[in-house]
Amino acid sequence: MLVHDRRGAGPPLVLIHGIGARRGAWDPVAERLAGDRETFAIDLPGFGDSPSLPLSGELPIGAYVDAVERFFADVGLERPHVAGNSMGGGIALELARRGAVASATALSPVGFWNQAESVWSRAVLRASRLGAKHAGGLLRRVVASAPGRVVALGVFYGRPAALDAAVAREDLRMLGAAPAFDRTLGPLGRYRFADGAALDGVPVTIGWGARDRLLLYPSQPRRARAALPRARHVVLERCGHLPMHDDPDQVAALLRVASARGA
Incomplete structure (x- = not known):
């Protein structure tokens, strides 16, 4: 079973992180949802504290979709609501x-x-991984200061100076240690979303940080709108690629509305 944090009470909502991240990325949002949603923040296989998949070679996004679906069965969830960020967003779709x-x-x-x-995105992610893996001690000292977080993490966060230093240090440690990262990055870069009409039976919400410098705003949101014209599309102001820490109140409000649509 995937390692996970279970919080709150209400309709179940499974929270999925991106490549190189961990379930703690959702902590600020899960805390705000505890009064009206039962959240399951998971570590994907080979990230955070979850063991890797028992597969050799590259790991396509479909392997992670299968793993999350098995998690639903493991904990007794039948068609829960789901939210994901970055690779987790692709898994959710x-x-x-x-x-x-x-x-x-x-x-x-x-x-x-x-x-x-x-x-571009793979190059940034690869460089971040190499830095966390081989110069992690130096980077963890750098992100102890607000200016250091701006320099080291500005491509991921809209407001990196406001990020808690302890969170930044743990994120870097987990990124450097993630055993599935290298086998996932190549297939992830080749993944393209297709056939949006196949999702018409499920309410879909797309949120994009207006300061996203990794999956570049606004070109990629425009393609998402064209591919999913029936979805609800929302711009997350002042947020970067990881909006859960940039503005957890805004993200929690979005998830309440989005999960209510599928009730």
Whole structure:
């Protein structure tokens, strides 16, 4: 079973992080939802504290979709609401394609990039991974200060100076240690979202940080709107690629509305 944090009471909502991240990325949002949603923040296989998948070679996004669907069965969830960020957003949309969820919310999801944008995103992620893996001690000292967080994390956060230093240090440690990262990055870069009409039976919400410098705003949100014209599309002001820490109140409010649509 995937390692997870279970909080709150109400309609179940599964929270899925992106590549190199961990379930703690959702902590500020889950705390705000505890009064009216039962949240399950998961560590994907090979990230955070969850063991890797027992597969050799590259790990396509479909392998993670399968793993999350197995998690639903493991904890007794039948078509829960789901929300994901980045790679987790792509997983959420693919779960909606399968009809496995009551609603899907994707925050800055992968799959709407062109070739040049995919190359840029993978290069940034690879550089961040190498830094966390081989110069993690130095980076953890750098992010102890607000100016250091701006320099080191500005591509991921809209307001990196406001990020808690302890959170930044733990994120870097987990990024450097993630055993599934290298086997996932290549297939992830080749993933393209297709056939949005197949999701028409599930309420879908797309949220995009207006300061997203990894999955570039506004070009990729435009493609998402074209691919999913029936979805609800929302701009998250003052937020970067990881809006859960930039503005957890805004994200929690979005998830309440999005999951209510699929009730």
